[in-house]
Amino acid sequence: MEIELKGSFTDLRKALFQLNTKDASLLTTAQALLRWHDAHQFCSRSGQPTKKNVAGSKRVCPSSKIIYYPQAPTRISIPSSQMAPVVITLVSDGTRCLLARQSSFPKGMYSALAGFCDIGESLEEAVRREVAEEVGLELERLKYSASQHWSFPNSSLMIACHASVKPGQTEIQVNLKELEAAGWFSHDEVATALRRNNPYTQQQNGTFWLPPKLAIAHQLIKEWVEKPSCSTLPA
Numbered sequence: 001m002e003i004e005l006k007g008s009f010t011d012l013r014k015a016l017f018q019l020n021t022k023d024a025s026l027l028t029t030a031q032a033l034l035r036w037h038d039a040h041q042f043c044s045r046s047g048q049p050t051k052k053n054v055a056g057s058k059r060v061c062p063s064s065k066i067i068y069y070p071q072a073p074t075r076i077s078i079p080s081s082q083m084a085p086v087v088i089t090l091v092s093d094g095t096r097c098l099l100a101r102q103s104s105f106p107k108g109m110y111s112a113l114a115g116f117c118d119i120g121e122s123l124e125e126a127v128r129r130e131v132a133e134e135v136g137l138e139l140e141r142l143k144y145s146a147s148q149h150w151s152f153p154n155s156s157l158m159i160a161c162h163a164s165v166k167p168g169q170t171e172i173q174v175n176l177k178e179l180e181a182a183g184w185f186s187h188d189e190v191a192t193a194l195r196r197n198n199p200y201t202q203q204q205n206g207t208f209w210l211p212p213k214l215a216i217a218h219q220l221i222k223e224w225v226e227k228p229s230c231s232t233l234p235a
């Protein structure tokens with residue numbers, strides 16, 4: 001069925017009633033993206049036209065170099081007044097948890113897997129996609145833990161989850177475009193790292209360390225150390 005995406009809200013609603021859930025969700029996502037592109041044709045700093053990338057996932061101003069994302073107009077050079085939803089997930093295989101680092105992290109620091117939600121996605125879909133993209137794992141169970149506002153470098157709403165993989169399906173493929181390293185860490189290793197979590201001394205002697213207490217990543221890891229079964233319990 002062909003649908004005119006630029007129609008009025010009433011037209012869209014009529015069309016939605018004729019579709020199954022999956023197609024209706026695709027349609028609302030497409031319409032939201034088109035509306036967003038339509039409203040972000042010019043850079044708010046330079047006033048110049050912005051250019052859409054091939055995938056249609058962002059717009060860039062060739063003059064100011066500002067990148068505009070549908071989730072929030074974040075870029076280091078413009079303080080964003082909008083919040084972007086970000087999922088952060090601690091994956092466990094029952095006895096170990098998966099930690100990863102990006103090359104931009106301070107030396108030796110490992111954290112849970114994080115990523116921005118895409119437009120049109122549910123939180124569950126974002127968690128599953130991010131984990132698959134970053135380490136190639138398929139998740140079994142997901143459990144919401146907590147959320148946090150995070151202002152670095154721009155406003156994000158961090159949504160933290162525990163997740164588990166099927167027994168035996170633990171082989172990871174690290175996406176080196178996104179991560180510098182990732183690996184499974186035993187309960188003992190993580191509990192010890194939490195106890196001696198002083199970034200300064202850790203960086204000196206080369207041992208791995210975890211995000212500071214104020215980060216929701218730390219809370220997520222601490223929760224797992226205190227109750228390793230939390231990722232496999234029913235939601």
Ligand SMILES: NC(=O)c1ccc[n+]([C@@H]2O[C@H](COP(=O)([O-])OP(=O)(O)OC[C@H]3O[C@@H](n4cnc5c(N)ncnc54)[C@H](O)[C@@H]3O)[C@@H](O)[C@H]2O)c1
Pocket residue numbers: 069070071072073074084086088102111114115116148150152153154156158211214215216217218
């Ligand atoms: N509080 C915590 O415990 C904690 C832990 C990990 C990450 N974070 C925060 O979560 C956010 C995401 O983490 P990450 O590891 O994916 O970060 P990242 O900054 O490495 O971003 C990954 C990619 O997402 C893209 N991006 C940037 N802003 C975007 C937006 N608004 N919408 C869509 N894509 C965007 C960029 O192209 C970037 O290359 C960061 O702001 C980070 O500071 C917080």
